[in-house]
Amino acid sequence: MKNTLSRRERVKLANRKAILSAAEEVFAQKGFYAATTDEIAERAEFSKGALYTYFRSKEEIFLSLMREKVGSLEKKIKESIKVTLNPIEGIENLIKAHLEFFEENKEFFQIMASERGRFEMGIKNRLRRELMRRFQSYLKEVEGVMKAAVDNKELKAIDPNHLAIALIGMIHSFTAQWILTGGESSLMELSPVITMLFFGGAKG
């Protein structure tokens, strides 16, 4: 997979990753603005200047990070759905995939939750546009499964968009609360509750 890269290139790639990883922590804790290049560099154990060997600007670090993460999320979601042809099972998998991903990417979740509303700003930026697009595409994916399930009469005849919004809202809400209360126990454990509530509702 990566055996055509020279040693130097492999080092560069690893350094890039280290910077992104450090940035992820800092952005999660402080948000885009309050995060400083100083802190990112320090946490990545690089000089401040080195960041600029790998990225053009602080914004580019941020957007690259988001792009990679949103990309992984999107991929994971797609895969979780494709495993089965049964829409209901697909949605169950999708819930699990989400929780698994957020459990492994707490920091990304925090960043996304707080910065998403501002992705639209500075729309001229190529990376920002791409990010928006990827995010939309991830939402459409979820909507797609919903539609399939509705068409199959396995779900009520509700606008698939609304179904997607509802499910994602629940997932995000549980994840946020899990992080707020320390993120100790496994987030995955909540999968049955969410599944049950989404499909069967709360009424007894």
Add this chain to the structure above:
Amino acid sequence: MKNTLSRRERVKLANRKAILSAAEEVFAQKGFYAATTDEIAERAEFSKGALYTYFRSKEEIFLSLMREKVGSLEKKIKESIKVTLNPIEGIENLIKAHLEFFEENKEFFQIMASERGRFEMGIKNRLRRELMRRFQSYLKEVEGVMKAAVDNKELKAIDPNHLAIALIGMIHSFTAQWILTGGESSLMELSPVITMLFFGGAKG
């Protein structure tokens, strides 16, 4: 209630409100950091210096604003519940109350959505602590109704905390999407869908 205030005091209060109102717009658009006192002052039609007559710092403007808004939300929620003794109806009212509030307080919603994760930062701050407390208290309120409904066997025997998280997640998600897509049509119209999904689930 406030008719014992001197003219001067009434003016001060009005000015405070004007500043908070201006701040709300700016914080919503730009977030806490990117918002500048310059812009807040300008939009409030005050000098930059005047802000500091009414508030100790930019942070205090922010926190005061949030406190007032979270306070109103909390109050509104409490009232929506008290109207009825029937828990199910209470939850329906609570959904409507939320949507109504967010429809009237789009800016606040945006701010809350993006800054909530960082309320905990700098916890020594009196205002921050109070804000956290108020926010928790609002959540407890929702949880309370859920518990009543569960006890009444009107809802499934699920941890009321989970029920609250699920419902709030759905509400926030719909609100966020509504804002993202322009916030034109009435958010209130979504109340039936949310109610139906929360109580009855998605399964057909």
Add this chain to the structure above:
Amino acid sequence: MKNTLSRRERVKLANRKAILSAAEEVFAQKGFYAATTDEIAERAEFSKGALYTYFRSKEEIFLSLMREKVGSLEKKIKESIKVTLNPIEGIENLIKAHLEFFEENKEFFQIMASERGRFEMGIKNRLRRELMRRFQSYLKEVEGVMKAAVDNKELKAIDPNHLAIALIGMIHSFTAQWILTGGESSLMELSPVITMLFFGGAKG
């Protein structure tokens, strides 16, 4: 002339002048790039931040300075010519005016001499364009007198543009040398030599 300005406005104007004056010294000594905003601020006895109350950027300080100076030079040259209708006398006056101006504006001369070649860079800039234009207009002014004298048959039938270039070259050269050797004695004293050489040439 300035009696319609409020006190505050007069202070602002004076501060602006103080900054420009400090900048003039620093730019003359170090050139545009090596000059630092720190040093300009310090020499103007202002904080670094204050510069930005009066100017948008270091470049704007530089260009504003140049604009004012080139403007004064242009004005002085025009006036020196208009005094008389006799072209020869006009040129004599023009030489004197130049020397007088450069003697009083040593720093400006140094800046102009070294930065002129790069005025063209970044041509999108409004101020830069204006500066170029002003500079051209000053050259045209000199050319104009030359043409008048040629038309009058008081000067040889040489391209007035060449005459202007030659005279200005001599003036600049003498000024540069005068500054290089300390600028002690009066530059004005060189007026007769320049006049003589320009009109009569070196041949004995």
Add this chain to the structure above:
Amino acid sequence: MKNTLSRRERVKLANRKAILSAAEEVFAQKGFYAATTDEIAERAEFSKGALYTYFRSKEEIFLSLMREKVGSLEKKIKESIKVTLNPIEGIENLIKAHLEFFEENKEFFQIMASERGRFEMGIKNRLRRELMRRFQSYLKEVEGVMKAAVDNKELKAIDPNHLAIALIGMIHSFTAQWILTGGESSLMELSPVITMLFFGGAKG
């Protein structure tokens, strides 16, 4: 003369020249400060590190370049004079030699014109001192011819220093203007005008 150099030494010398040549272009376009070692290295088709094998610092590149060029100019001027024993003819040759040199060394002219005023800075520097010395020596050379011509009564009894300043000023001015207007036609063509104006003056 240089046939005793080993291959290695010849390569080093060639590399040095390539770097200086690249530096000349960059310094001419951007000036000393705005020129970056990155760009010089790139244009010389060397790595940035290689520059430091051949030169101790960016400043040394600059000064070495100037030294070589000023040296060539000086040499060319000396030769142009020595050809003849007739001072008038010597000056004519000198004008032509200047124009020829600047036509072939546009970049150097631009650099010299804008950086000369700052050669004095950091006078402790050995290279800087040498450069100043060489420049003075070039001026003295011109002054020498003038003195000879004055002694010969072929030129008016004017301080030879002034005569040198005047002539050089004219030459520089014409060169600068030629470059500013694109440097298309031959600069050499201006030789007769300069000669005529210098010797005979402008008066008709």
Add this chain to the structure above:
DNA sequence: CATGAATGAGGATTCATTCAT
């Protein structure tokens, strides 16, 4: 009280120079 100019700490970014490979 209101004003808005002044302050200065802080932050992103650049770039000459060094040095491990």
Add this chain to the structure above:
DNA sequence: GATGAATGAATCCTCATTCAT
């Protein structure tokens, strides 16, 4: 010797906060 990534000092600019008027 050559390379180019890493360094970190230096620099421009921003903006919350203060304070004289």
